[in-house]
Amino acid sequence: MRKTLFFKTQLVLVLLLGMSITGCTVLTSSQVKEVKKFADAAKGYGTLPGDVVMAYAEISEENKLLNLTGYVFHSDSDTAETALEEMKKARESRDDFNKAANKANDALKILDIYAENLVTLTSDDYTNSLDESATALGQSLDKTLTAYNNAYDKKLSMIGSTVTQVVRGVGGIYLRHKQTQLLKEYVDKADPVIAELCQDIENVISGNVTPNLEALNNKLETGFTTLANNHSRLDLLNIERVNVLFDKLDSANSLASAAVSSAQKYRKAHLALKEALVEKKDLKNEIAQINSLVEEINAALKLKKKFQQ
Amino acid sequence: MNTEIMNTLELVRNAEKLVDKARQNPDLTDNQRNILNTLYALLLDIDDRLVLEDITSSLERLQDDSNNLQTISDQIKVEISNLQNVAAVVDKVANAVGTLADIFAKAASAGIV
Numbered sequence: 364m365r366k367t368l369f370f371k372t373q374l375v376l377v378l379l380l381g382m383s384i385t386g387c388t389v390l391t392s393s394q395v396k397e398v399k400k401f402a403d404a405a406k407g408y409g410t411l412p413g414d415v416v417m418a419y420a421e422i423s424e425e426n427k428l429l430n431l432t433g434y435v436f437h438s439d440s441d442t443a444e445t446a447l448e449e450m451k452k453a454r455e456s457r458d459d460f461n462k463a464a465n466k467a468n469d470a471l472k473i474l475d476i477y478a479e480n481l482v483t484l485t486s487d488d489y490t491n492s493l494d495e496s497a498t499a500l501g502q503s504l505d506k507t508l509t510a511y512n513n514a515y516d517k518k519l520s521m522i523g524s525t526v527t528q529v530v531r532g533v534g535g536i537y538l539r540h541k542q543t544q545l546l547k548e549y550v551d552k553a554d555p556v557i558a559e560l561c562q563d564i565e566n567v568i569s570g571n572v573t574p575n576l577e578a579l580n581n582k583l584e585t586g587f588t589t590l591a592n593n594h595s596r597l598d599l600l601n602i603e604r605v606n607v608l609f610d611k612l613d614s615a616n617s618l619a620s621a622a623v624s625s626a627q628k629y630r631k632a633h634l635a636l637k638e639a640l641v642e643k644k645d646l647k648n649e650i651a652q653i654n655s656l657v658e659e660i661n662a663a664l665k666l667k668k669k670f671q672q
Numbered sequence: 673m674n675t676e677i678m679n680t681l682e683l684v685r686n687a688e689k690l691v692d693k694a695r696q697n698p699d700l701t702d703n704q705r706n707i708l709n710t711l712y713a714l715l716l717d718i719d720d721r722l723v724l725e726d727i728t729s730s731l732e733r734l735q736d737d738s739n740n741l742q743t744i745s746d747q748i749k750v751e752i753s754n755l756q757n758v759a760a761v762v763d764k765v766a767n768a769v770g771t772l773a774d775i776f777a778k779a780a781s782a783g784i785v
Binding site for chain 1: 773
């Protein structure tokens, strides 16, 4: 017990000394939490700009169909063919809008992928997989030493458990240091790109989509007037259909606001993550650093004990 | 919104209003009403083409931003695979040492060493 404590103290001192010499910082649990918080915010990225464009396309198509009620049909004229041609054009136009919208939504899948990659980057898996590798190395060394002792009738002591502990301890700290270094590097690198991306999403919605949704509202009113003026009486089905279009238009406007809000939230969450990763020279951060280090040392000691059993 | 497209859209939408007003006239013949209706449909189609062009050009900017973030994300993937390699390297060393021990034990039992 005393021997273990002595070794633990030695290892902690050696590692702390190493850290202070190299000025190395390690990944702390609060940083991992911040990354997870950001990833959760990214998952909540609900409404994409393409969804709003698709809503516009659907309502605009319906509006064009509504316009067809303005025609007066006679069997001796080609008005029916004209109406069929216009229906075809309305479908084609809707498809073109949808293609552009899908392309935009596909492009924005990167927001999720980026957040997932940050979570993988800060995962415990790398240090955990060191457990197995370090144990295997210790066992192999002991096996070699046993073979050597048997062959030459020597009594070299087994160093497997010590090697396991050192490889796990030093490897774990190296990995945690590397993780925090990479996390900071890539979050800094991505931040201006994300700022621009989110700003462009806002610009598309506010500048290109919302004004056209307003114009579409006017066109729907015109469409309804045409329908009403060409029929002395309107049946409830037609009235309900137009009413649904106005509802859809309201939903499209809500979608537009949600898309802007999603972009703003994503941007805000990334900025918060960037700020959380700024190295603070305060006591709280130093304690977090030491806690993180102690976690690695405990993992190494636990492995040593497991090895000896 | 692109200024050129915005100006053209304004012209088209003014024309839509004029044509719509004209087609509501109750004194029109069926043929006149149908012609104005076709013209209105044509204007709606032009309107949508312009809106699509405007939105598409803005969405292209999103695509460029997305490609930039994709590049960073790909770099992170490479780093992730490098981190995974650390344990793999220790594993390789362990295997090499293990093989050495096996060779050593066999050589000893055969009286070679």
